[in-house]
Amino acid sequence: MPAAIELHAISKRFRFHGGRPPTTVKSAVLELVGGRRHRLKERFAALRDIDLTVEEGRTLGIVGANGSGKSTLLKLIAGIYRPDSGTLRVRGRVAPLIELGAGFHPELTGRENIVINGIILGMSQREVRRRLDEIVEFSGLAEFIDAPARTYSSGMYMRLGFAVAVHLDPDVLLMDEVLAVGDEAFARKCADRLAEFRRLGKTILLVTHDPAAVERWCDEAVWLDRGVMKAAGAPRKVIDLYRQAVAEQESGMLARSYEEPAPPEVGTTVGTTVPTLDRWGTREIEIERVRLDDAHGHERYVYASGEPVTIRFRYRVHHAVDSRVFGFAILRNDGLWVYGTNTNLAKISLPDLRNAGEVEVTIDSLDLIAGSYFVDVAVHAQDGTPYDYHSRRYPFSVRDEGTEQGVTKIRHRWRIIPRDARDRTS
Amino acid sequence: MTRAFRELLAYREILLILIWRDLKTRYRGSVLGFLWTFLNPLLLMVTYSLVFSVYMRVEIRAYPIFLFAGLLPWIWFSSAMLSGAGSIVESGNLIKRVPFPPHILPAVSVTATLINFLLALPLLVAFMVAWGFPLGWSLVTLPLTIAVQYVFTLGLAIVMSMLTVRYRDLQQLLANVLTLWFFLTPVLYPTTMVPTRFQGFLLLNPMAVLVASFQDALYGAHAPSLRHLAVVAVFAIAVFGLALALSDRLRWGLAEQV
Numbered sequence: 082m083p084a085a086i087e088l089h090a091i092s093k094r095f096r097f098h099g100g101r102p103p104t105t106v107k108s109a110v111l112e113l114v115g116g117r118r119h120r121l122k123e124r125f126a127a128l129r130d131i132d133l134t135v136e137e138g139r140t141l142g143i144v145g146a147n148g149s150g151k152s153t154l155l156k157l158i159a160g161i162y163r164p165d166s167g168t169l170r171v172r173g174r175v176a177p178l179i180e181l182g183a184g185f186h187p188e189l190t191g192r193e194n195i196v197i198n199g200i201i202l203g204m205s206q207r208e209v210r211r212r213l214d215e216i217v218e219f220s221g222l223a224e225f226i227d228a229p230a231r232t233y234s235s236g237m238y239m240r241l242g243f244a245v246a247v248h249l250d251p252d253v254l255l256m257d258e259v260l261a262v263g264d265e266a267f268a269r270k271c272a273d274r275l276a277e278f279r280r281l282g283k284t285i286l287l288v289t290h291d292p293a294a295v296e297r298w299c300d301e302a303v304w305l306d307r308g309v310m311k312a313a314g315a316p317r318k319v320i321d322l323y324r325q326a327v328a329e330q331e332s333g334m335l336a337r338s339y340e341e342p343a344p345p346e347v348g349t350t351v352g353t354t355v356p357t358l359d360r361w362g363t364r365e366i367e368i369e370r371v372r373l374d375d376a377h378g379h380e381r382y383v384y385a386s387g388e389p390v391t392i393r394f395r396y397r398v399h400h401a402v403d404s405r406v407f408g409f410a411i412l413r414n415d416g417l418w419v420y421g422t423n424t425n426l427a428k429i430s431l432p433d434l435r436n437a438g439e440v441e442v443t444i445d446s447l448d449l450i451a452g453s454y455f456v457d458v459a460v461h462a463q464d465g466t467p468y469d470y471h472s473r474r475y476p477f478s479v480r481d482e483g484t485e486q487g488v489t490k491i492r493h494r495w496r497i498i499p500r501d502a503r504d505r506t507s
Numbered sequence: 508m509t510r511a512f513r514e515l516l517a518y519r520e521i522l523l524i525l526i527w528r529d530l531k532t533r534y535r536g537s538v539l540g541f542l543w544t545f546l547n548p549l550l551l552m553v554t555y556s557l558v559f560s561v562y563m564r565v566e567i568r569a570y571p572i573f574l575f576a577g578l579l580p581w582i583w584f585s586s587a588m589l590s591g592a593g594s595i596v597e598s599g600n601l602i603k604r605v606p607f608p609p610h611i612l613p614a615v616s617v618t619a620t621l622i623n624f625l626l627a628l629p630l631l632v633a634f635m636v637a638w639g640f641p642l643g644w645s646l647v648t649l650p651l652t653i654a655v656q657y658v659f660t661l662g663l664a665i666v667m668s669m670l671t672v673r674y675r676d677l678q679q680l681l682a683n684v685l686t687l688w689f690f691l692t693p694v695l696y697p698t699t700m701v702p703t704r705f706q707g708f709l710l711l712n713p714m715a716v717l718v719a720s721f722q723d724a725l726y727g728a729h730a731p732s733l734r735h736l737a738v739v740a741v742f743a744i745a746v747f748g749l750a751l752a753l754s755d756r757l758r759w760g761l762a763e764q765v
Binding site: 095105156159160180181182184188197205206 | 520521524525528531532535598600601602603604605606607674675676677680759762763
């Protein structure tokens with residue numbers, strides 16, 4: 082297969098916004114007169130040294146965080162931007178579905194906007210007129226098509242734009258996050274259309290945040306991170322790497338919540354601590370340095386559903402007390418109490434605590450549905466009087482590729498036993 | 508430069524549809540609709556005639572006709588420049604979404620205003636007939652004058668539209684410059700009223716030559732100075748060429764800056 086898109090050592094830099102003071106004649110003149118030319122020629126690299134070849138008829142997925150250069154890459158291929166260096170070759174007619182609705186005017190009707198948009202996207206007048214009914218039908222806006230576009234909702238606007246775009250007859254289709262347009266029925270129509278484009282052997286570039294879309298649609302994938310191509314190849318492989326990086330980054334951010342704010346000296350005196358929203362108690366015993374560890378003892382705050390987790394924290398005894406219970410709880414980020422227990426309920430007899438020590442709670446299998454959660458830890462008296470209660474301070478998140486619903490995974494087995502109805506009656 | 512010129516032709520279908528959009532949206536949603544094309548110059552003509560012909564008693568035969576003959580091309584020029592200068596900034600979402608030669612946009616403004624001018628022209632001719640003016644052979648020079656003014660305006664509008672992307676206050680500045688330019692251009696007064704020692708100064712103003720050419724052909728019923736027109740034509744082509752060269756140079760930055 083010949084290459085439809087060939088990029089070699091492509092780099093693109095942008096000026097920082099605001100890094101270029103003279104944006105008015107006035108300031109330019111003042112600068113000239115004042116002789117102060119404080120032009121900050123600061124630039125940042127949107128794309129660095131990108132090599133990419135897409136063969137005809139292949140679908141390439143591009144994943145990456147915001148600002149990683151995905152859209153810039155599409156705009157370079159579309160010919161909207163020009164690279165600073167490198168060579169770029171694109172074969173055939175390109176349909177840039179980067180931002181939909183180019184040329185739309187709110188005062189014009191939907192029908193008129195279809196014509197304008199179609200022509201701007203490269204259709205001939207005749208082509209648009211011939212496909213007009215088809216486009217209207219696809220958009221599902223037939224009853225509003227002769228109303229001015231300003232009366233449309235933003236969703237309707239996008240649908241109209243998408244409807245025109247998919248009726249181009251391109252060789253190369255550049256799509257930027259537009260699959261998530263409209264309601265479910267329309268999204269399905271779009272998906273069907275994309276499948277049809279693939280069947281017709283079009284070359285497709287799909288930029289998305291959604292790794293599942295890449296796995297579903299793409300023959301290959303690349304992962305861009307701050308302008309650099311981090312991985313390229315089979316979608317599964319690229320996405321795994323991307324997901325892992327995202328999880329690591331998220332874990333790093335979550336870890337910050339666990340950092341202990343330096344306790345004020347007065348706080349160490351029992352009974353004088355002012356309770357806060359996320360921590361209260363009389364502090365006869367104090368909890369500190371809470372962390373979550375994975376199976377290898379590494380601190381981590383993003384877990385796959387079903388992984389083992391260890392909640393670990395230190396305690397310090399300021400006043401020896403006879404009555405003491407350690408507890409922990411798991412809350413979903415909306416406040417739902419998922420699970421809670423303590424050493425008393427679990428009938429664990431505590432040893433002599435001495436003046437300090439460590440507590441470990443190991444969860445063999447964190448069977449939670451994907452989402453954001455908190456772990457609460459506490460030490461209190463038998464009657465419930467809190468010594469030190471930490472609530473909603475420690476976030477963690479659970480990822481899962483399944484799409485089960487609810488809060489927690491309940492282990493179960495299915496059995497389906499077919500029996501012919503005739504047998505039963507006989 | 509030649510590339511930018513070829514694009515003007517290659518993108519003519521887009522050019523036409525955008526002109527259609529421009530004309531359609533300008534009048535849709537306004538009560539008087541398309542009548543505005545005529546109403547605006549008419550009101551100006553009535554007001555100026557009142558001031559200069561009645562209040563100030565300027566001795567010019569059939570002053571409203573004289574005034575209209577110069578006012579129409581000036582309105583074309585100034586409205587083309589004002590809408591043209593802002594055209595790229597206003598259609599920023601267009602050049603950010605599709606690969607698009609940016610100088611198409613000022614071309615849309617200049618051409619759409621030309622159409623308004625051409626629609627208002629028969630009104631002037633009707634006035635002339637009603638006034639008993641002879642419609643002479645001089646009218647055949649009109650297409651030439653229009654062509655020269657079109658090229659001149661287009662060149663200037665392209666330059667301004669691109670600079671406006673970088674210097675956003677240029678449009679306001681332009682509005683002020685146009686007001687001064689209007690009074691320095693013999694629209695309200697005939698060139699013959701200008702003292703001889705300032706006549707040369709007048710020739711430095713391409714719009715003075717163009718407006719005078721319209722006045723000669725319509726009101727004066729004689730052919731304009733083809734020599735002057737030729738000089739302006741050469742200048743207009745130079746400005747146009749410069750504009751296209753500028754388009755080649757600046758176009759890539761525009762999609763990022765707009």
